[in-house]
Amino acid sequence: xxxxxxxxxxxxxxxxxxxxxxxxxxxxxxxxxxxxxxxxxxxxxxxxxxxxxxxxxxxxxxxxxxxxxxxxxxxxxxxxxxxxxxxxxxxxxxxxxxxxxxxxxxxxxxxxxxxxxxxxxxxxxxxxxxxxxxxxxxxxxxxxxxxxxxxxxxxxxxxxxxxxxxxxxxxxxxxxxxxxxxxxxxxxxxxxxxxxxxxxxxxxxxxxxxxxxxxxxxxxxxxxxxxxxxxxxxxxxxxxxxxxxxxxxxxxxxxxxxxxxxxxxxxxxxxxxxxxxxxxxxxxxxxxxxxxxxxxxxxxxxxxxxxxxxxxxxxxxxxxxxxxxxxxxxxxxxxxxxxxxxxxxxxxxxxxxxxxxxxxxxxxxxxx
Amino acid sequence: xxxxxxxxxxxxxxxxxxxxxxxxxxxxxxxxxxxxxxxxxxxxxxxxxxxxxxxxxxxxxxxxxxxxxxxxxxxxxxxxxxxxxxxxxxxxxxxxxxxxxxxxxxxxxxxxxxxxxxxxxxxxxxxxxxxxxxxxxxxxxxxxxxxxxxxxxxxxxxxxxxxxxxxxxxxxxxxxxxxxxxxxxxxxxxxxxxxxxxxxxxxxxxxxxxxxxxxxxxxxxxxxxxxxxxxxxxxxxxxxxxxxxxxxxxxxxxxxxxxxxxxxxxxxx
Numbered sequence: 095x096x097x098x099x100x101x102x103x104x105x106x107x108x109x110x111x112x113x114x115x116x117x118x119x120x121x122x123x124x125x126x127x128x129x130x131x132x133x134x135x136x137x138x139x140x141x142x143x144x145x146x147x148x149x150x151x152x153x154x155x156x157x158x159x160x161x162x163x164x165x166x167x168x169x170x171x172x173x174x175x176x177x178x179x180x181x182x183x184x185x186x187x188x189x190x191x192x193x194x195x196x197x198x199x200x201x202x203x204x205x206x207x208x209x210x211x212x213x214x215x216x217x218x219x220x221x222x223x224x225x226x227x228x229x230x231x232x233x234x235x236x237x238x239x240x241x242x243x244x245x246x247x248x249x250x251x252x253x254x255x256x257x258x259x260x261x262x263x264x265x266x267x268x269x270x271x272x273x274x275x276x277x278x279x280x281x282x283x284x285x286x287x288x289x290x291x292x293x294x295x296x297x298x299x300x301x302x303x304x305x306x307x308x309x310x311x312x313x314x315x316x317x318x319x320x321x322x323x324x325x326x327x328x329x330x331x332x333x334x335x336x337x338x339x340x341x342x343x344x345x346x347x348x349x350x351x352x353x354x355x356x357x358x359x360x361x362x363x364x365x366x367x368x369x370x371x372x373x374x375x376x377x378x379x380x381x382x383x384x385x386x387x388x389x390x391x392x393x394x395x396x397x398x399x400x401x402x403x404x405x406x407x408x409x410x411x412x413x414x415x416x417x418x419x420x421x422x423x424x425x426x427x428x429x430x431x432x433x434x435x436x437x438x439x440x441x442x443x444x445x446x447x448x449x450x451x452x453x454x455x456x457x458x459x460x461x462x
Numbered sequence: 463x464x465x466x467x468x469x470x471x472x473x474x475x476x477x478x479x480x481x482x483x484x485x486x487x488x489x490x491x492x493x494x495x496x497x498x499x500x501x502x503x504x505x506x507x508x509x510x511x512x513x514x515x516x517x518x519x520x521x522x523x524x525x526x527x528x529x530x531x532x533x534x535x536x537x538x539x540x541x542x543x544x545x546x547x548x549x550x551x552x553x554x555x556x557x558x559x560x561x562x563x564x565x566x567x568x569x570x571x572x573x574x575x576x577x578x579x580x581x582x583x584x585x586x587x588x589x590x591x592x593x594x595x596x597x598x599x600x601x602x603x604x605x606x607x608x609x610x611x612x613x614x615x616x617x618x619x620x621x622x623x624x625x626x627x628x629x630x631x632x633x634x635x636x637x638x639x640x641x642x643x644x645x646x647x648x649x650x651x652x653x654x655x656x657x658x659x660x661x662x663x664x665x666x667x668x669x670x671x672x673x674x675x676x677x678x679x680x681x682x683x684x685x686x687x688x689x690x691x692x693x694x695x696x697x698x699x700x701x702x703x704x705x706x707x708x709x710x711x712x713x714x715x716x717x718x719x720x721x722x723x724x725x726x727x728x729x730x731x
Binding site for chain 2: 111113117118119120121122123125126127129130133134141142143144154181184188192333372373374375376377384385386387388445448453
């Protein structure tokens with residue numbers, strides 16, 4: 095065998111390892127597959143490997159190996175059979191088989207794709223129709239929110255005001271007056287809420303054209319809008335700064351999240367906020383099942399040492415009109431944030447940090 | 463979909479600190495058999511097979527998903543999230559070092575540290591970088607694999623016919639160790655050996671340990687040093703063990719170094 099490999103004994107014994115005699119490809123497979131098998135089960139049968147002669151000629155062999163000796167000095171007994179002719183024959187069949195399989199697979203793939211395409215087209219038709227219907231409803235609903243529902247409330251306030259003027263003049267009891275005040279307060283609150291809801295509801299029609307912004311500048315803009323001296327986030331971990339989208343609205347999201355951290359800061363602890371950003375790969379398809387395309391996303395994380403949220407349900411935290419802390423705003427802020435991020439085909443998640451604090455993660459498709 | 467069944471997840475051990483073991487290309491979770499007993503008493507050990515290896519559910523194989531190492535990283539993350547694992551110490555062999563790093567880039571908060579056994583971010587030589595292999599070697603690898611997995615008995619047509627019904631891929635793999643599906647393994651080899659993840663190394667935030675073997679032809683000293691230079695919080699231990707599979711060829715030394723690292727990082731059971 096040595097002569098076939100163009101070595102003499104002195105060049106091999108004690109100088110070369112078995113794997114040194116293998117071709118590159120055989121070496122990888124031997125070391126990642128056969129050797130582990132040999133080590134774990136003590137033997138391997140019928141390994142096909144290619145040895146390489148000194149001048150680089152291939153020498154295909156079929157080998158069996160058995161682990162023997164003791165644990166201190168393990169040895170491997172191996173027998174092999176040169177199989178050049180058989181290998182040539184096998185190669186021929188393999189090539190034919192591969193060609194046949196490839197053709198068949200391609201044909202198969204094409205047929206499947208055609209069926210899939212038809213199915214998708216049908217689905218698309220249904221979804222477009224559904225979308226059209228929802229859109230129409232959306233517009234009508236918006237009109238109701240903006241006018242039809244505002245009007246009666248405005249009138250309630252008007253009449254309550256008239257009533258108030260009258261009662262003041264004629265001096266009806268204090269109790270009566272306080273009920274009137276409550277009535278006025280409630281209708282004012284409802285009107286305000288209605289206006290915000292309408293604003294939230296019609297957000298998609300007001301989203302600006304996408305441009306590219308600088309994350310650090312956006313954060314600075316958000317900070318200066320808030321002008322709360324305690325909000326001084328640590329920005330040393332901003333590793334990616336290009337953001338594509340409706341920059342003013344995304345800046346608003348940052349502002350809202352920073353304000354959130356401040357509002358729910360832990361009493362007696364200096365507020366600490368860290369904003370970091372990284373480029374990560376994630377599956378672009380989040381709704382289509384069994385579809386995978388790993389693309390770049392910018393991942394923005396806002397971590398603070400605030401009180402955190404009392405529940406861990408994402409849907410609830412970002413849901414409409416959810417309030418988790420007494421006296422906190424209208425319960426629309428986080429829903430708004432989520433809607434803005436969704437309109438960018440991104441994701442927003444929140445997670446409590448062990449030991450106090452919360453972390454918002456925003457994923458946005460990177461510059462696409 | 464049942465992630466635990468898909469990846470044949472096995473949980474053993476009496477402790478609470480999690481150590482997750484991820485096998486490399488060409489094998490399955492059984493490769494950790496000599497290592498796990500040393501940690502069973504004090505840790506919770508999570509073992510699994512990638513889809514297409516060992517006793518995983520081959521029916522869940524998706525060429526697009528697993529056509530990228532990110533798809534494999536998704537498996538790791540899904541297992542962690544399904545089991546609500548936290549503070550995970552991930553021990554990854556060979557390609558699983560890279561898969562573990564990718565998973566940690568995506569969700570760093572899940573991981574406490576990475577133990578990278580014989581890692582390489584890129585197996586092919588590139589300008590200014592010695593990965594150890596040329597494209598030609600990898601094409602040879604594909605050929606050797608083909609030669610080892612020919613279904614000779616069913617050659618004359620049935621093999622081809624069978625492949626047309628492949629979408630379910632329901633065929634059972636043999637019971638033996640390291641059994642694998644030919645086609646899936648071919649794809650896994652391609653994605654393993656043709657991937658270039660050098661740019662991802664600086665993105666890893668989780669501290670890591672590199673276990674570098676002597677005379678490792680798959681991941682050389684040079685490659686190990688490259689990995690260490692490009693990982694922010696990493697250290698490297700040079701092992702006496704030779705080859706590419708120290709956890710099988712020299713489990714004692716492997717266990718010793720893992721324990722030494724855990725102690726140094728103050729990770730107690």
